Amino acid sequence: MDNWILKNTAMLVNDPVKEQPVAADEVKVKVTYVLASNYDAVLYSGDGGAKYPKTIGRFAVGRVTEAGAGCYGVERNMRVLLQPTRSCGNCLECKTGKEEYCSSPAIAGRDFDGFLRDFVVCKYTDVAPLPDSVGDTEALCTEAVALAEKVYDRLELPAGSRVAVIGGNFAGNIMAQVLQYHKLIPIVIDNSPVALDKARGCGIYYSFAADDDLHENIKEATSGMLCDAAIYTTCSRLDPALTIRVLSEGKQAVLAGFAPISFNIPARELCEKNASVFCAMNGYGYTDTAINLLVHKAVDISVFEKETLTEFDPNAIYKTLGDVSTVRSGKMTIFKLII
Numbered sequence: 157m158d159n160w161i162l163k164n165t166a167m168l169v170n171d172p173v174k175e176q177p178v179a180a181d182e183v184k185v186k187v188t189y190v191l192a193s194n195y196d197a198v199l200y201s202g203d204g205g206a207k208y209p210k211t212i213g214r215f216a217v218g219r220v221t222e223a224g225a226g227c228y229g230v231e232r233n234m235r236v237l238l239q240p241t242r243s244c245g246n247c248l249e250c251k252t253g254k255e256e257y258c259s260s261p262a263i264a265g266r267d268f269d270g271f272l273r274d275f276v277v278c279k280y281t282d283v284a285p286l287p288d289s290v291g292d293t294e295a296l297c298t299e300a301v302a303l304a305e306k307v308y309d310r311l312e313l314p315a316g317s318r319v320a321v322i323g324g325n326f327a328g329n330i331m332a333q334v335l336q337y338h339k340l341i342p343i344v345i346d347n348s349p350v351a352l353d354k355a356r357g358c359g360i361y362y363s364f365a366a367d368d369d370l371h372e373n374i375k376e377a378t379s380g381m382l383c384d385a386a387i388y389t390t391c392s393r394l395d396p397a398l399t400i401r402v403l404s405e406g407k408q409a410v411l412a413g414f415a416p417i418s419f420n421i422p423a424r425e426l427c428e429k430n431a432s433v434f435c436a437m438n439g440y441g442y443t444d445t446a447i448n449l450l451v452h453k454a455v456d457i458s459v460f461e462k463e464t465l466t467e468f469d470p471n472a473i474y475k476t477l478g479d480v481s482t483v484r485s486g487k488m489t490i491f492k493l494i495i
């Protein structure tokens with residue numbers, strides 16, 4: 157039995173939960189797959205602001221084994237995505253019945269227990285049924301697609317706009333693919349040849365190294381105009397100043413990702429470009445849209461290497477979390493939970 161609880165910074169223990177009763181509006185889900193993420197790694201390192209103790213694991217899928225009498229649209233045996241975010245219940249929006257616009261959603265692993273465990277009992281509204289055409293591995297990418305969709309929605313750019321995506325790792329690659337699906341023109345910037353290859357591999361036309369030629373390359377790709385928006389993926393570890401440098405005047409810079417990593421943005425360049433900045437740190441409210449995009453094959457995840465771990469001890473989990481936070485090549489490491 158598995159239930160991997162982070163008791164404190166870098167203190168992970170397997171402490172199986174006792175059988176939980178299932179209320180009328182709740183479901184019991186057998187967790188099947190959990191994607192190791194840099195978010196979990198940040199929580200593990202103590203930087204993520206987790207309210208210990210919390211079970212880790214933000215991105216997971218499973219199968220419903222029990223559904224209360226008051227659950228609608230969710231039945232026993234259904235494959236589901238476990239929602240990685242929930243409304244906070246405390247903000248103005250939540251208190252005035254507009255939970256869908258919650259301004260600070262609670263996040264799995266930090267604010268409520270995550271999913272690296274055998275069973276989850278939760279409200280039926282905290283799971284999203286998965287269509288047959290969306291495989292488990294694809295479903296684990298839902299939050300990354302939802303984050304990209306949220307950014308696309310907020311940018312409100314017309315088709316053909318040039319958007320720089322700084323960081324071509326997992327989240328950045330998916331971001332670029334979603335923008336491309338919406339007929340924007342992504343320009344992926346990364347120092348890793350592997351990440352640039354992966355971008356090309358899924359049909360991204362412009363992908364450049366963050367080197368001395370970058371400025372000229374961007375000018376060429378934008379007919380000298382520079383970019384209509386620039387998205388910095390927070391786990392990319394690339395120079396955040398690139399975000400402003402590739403941007404045309406009066407445009408939007410975006411900080412997007414799952415892990416809140418500390419870095420500095422050059423304020424003077426930001427002011428000189430008259431740029432505005434917004435942040436997107438989760439895909440709250442966009443899960444259904446994201447699943448729909450996956451149904452329509454808007455995102456090709458075949459470019460990512462996959463590794464599945466079926467047996468793991470604290471050391472294996474520690475090593476995996478270390479790998480996902482340092483390797484930027486876009487590999488998916490998945491924990492498979494078997495009874």
Ligand SMILES: [Zn+2]
Nearest residue numbers: 244247250258
């Ligand atoms: Zn709220």
